[in-house]
Amino acid sequence: MQAETKTTVDQTSGASGAPVSVLRFSGDISSTSKDSLLGAWQSVHDGPVLLDFTKVDYINSSGIALIIQMLMEADKTGRKVAAFGLTPHFQKVFTMVGIAKYAGLYKDEPTAAASL
């Protein structure tokens, strides 16, 4: 009943030219997204990570909990995370719940990559 989450994993480079992994989500981020989101997270190697929300239509509180789980993993292993492509509404929501404290929120990929 819920739109599937697709997550693809890409590679780009950060400010210093060091490699950065990019997780690109599409569809919904909700309770059914667990395997897609956490599976993709586990598949990426060391180093900083970018989260691309450009093609996400819907995020609910269960989806936000999954993003927090990714940030827990990142925090444990000392990896930097930045996000981009969120609508102004979800930038506000991510700030309200405190995610912005653990992941920089940027308007586009170059700005987000430059922060890492």
Next chain:
Amino acid sequence: MQAETKTTVDQTSGASGAPVSVLRFSGDISSTSKDSLLGAWQSVHDGPVLLDFTKVDYINSSGIALIIQMLMEADKTGRKVAAFGLTPHFQKVFTMVGIAKYAGLYKDEPTAAASL
């Protein structure tokens, strides 16, 4: 309860450089649009007319009936009419009800103006 229709009247020039009136609609085209649509039609002078639907959100069958009333007036006085800015869905609907027979439907203003 229904969004108001705003109609502004503009002037451009057709294929031969002759003056063309442009009626630009915005909001809804429904039963409450009568005064706005027919009032604007009455205010324009002789010559061909362009109908701009770019900023229209919603058109229902009562609104289509008002457009047909404008085309009746145009037919009586031998004036050419062309429309642009309709979504693919409303291009289909206008074709289904036969409006396309009395008003050319074009994707943008230059193409529509060039047809007059």
Next chain:
Amino acid sequence: MIPTAGTSVEVRLPSRLGFEKVAMGTAASVAQLMGFPPDRIEDLKTAVAEACINAIEHGNRLNEKLSVGVILSATADGLEVKVVDNGTGMEKQPPKPDIDRKIHGEEDPRGMGMFLIQALVDEAEWVHDSKGKGSYVRLVIRLDKDSEFDKESK
């Protein structure tokens, strides 16, 4: 992605012009959830809007004390929508609108709602009140069908 056949959503609207847009929003969300393509969702929205306008205007005669019911049900192969009013329905269907007659003033410029409904959906049936339970129009759009193909096969 398709809800189990039998799953249904109901909406109740006041009999006031403009509220057909609420039914459009609900119908669009259900159709999206079921995986209908965007062009079919547009067809459905227009058909549902016209059915609600008729229920508000002709069925309930703009009496705001009466409400219009919209029941959206997933079937095995598509979506069925019933739009219910408190009127007695129609005796017979109006003639197909004729644009030439309209332009030449030989026919009312109105009278296109039912034609549009039939042209945009895969099935449309008007059922008139028999035992005071309300009249309704029943619309069906199917998931597997291509809209153009379907229109030609009618």
Next chain:
Amino acid sequence: MIPTAGTSVEVRLPSRLGFEKVAMGTAASVAQLMGFPPDRIEDLKTAVAEACINAIEHGNRLNEKLSVGVILSATADGLEVKVVDNGTGMEKQPPKPDIDRKIHGEEDPRGMGMFLIQALVDEAEWVHDSKGKGSYVRLVIRLDKDSEFDKESK
């Protein structure tokens, strides 16, 4: 543009996750009809979605035989939404989520729905079942208020 106070729209959804999106679509259409600005409509959509998810999961415990009711009513200065389920409601409100505790594993990463609802609307009240009539959350967003101003004054 504002519907007369008292005008209301009702939706009935099956208790299945995903159908909160239908309530979002209906609520967005009603709010648009009432002239709410786009950012407030986004706030409302998220609040209504979270209220429906809670009604589906916690109130009706995913029992698809039960439905969730969403009643949208125009008031003198805004829109009131009641999301009704068949459960017994809550005893007391959960604590405000703490992101630091969540990140450090000291608190469940979940538990943000009610916080978001309260943060996004102008009024939120949880009413628990007293006489078997169902529990509900009542949300209000006001038309004249600027959302930022309103959040600061809380």
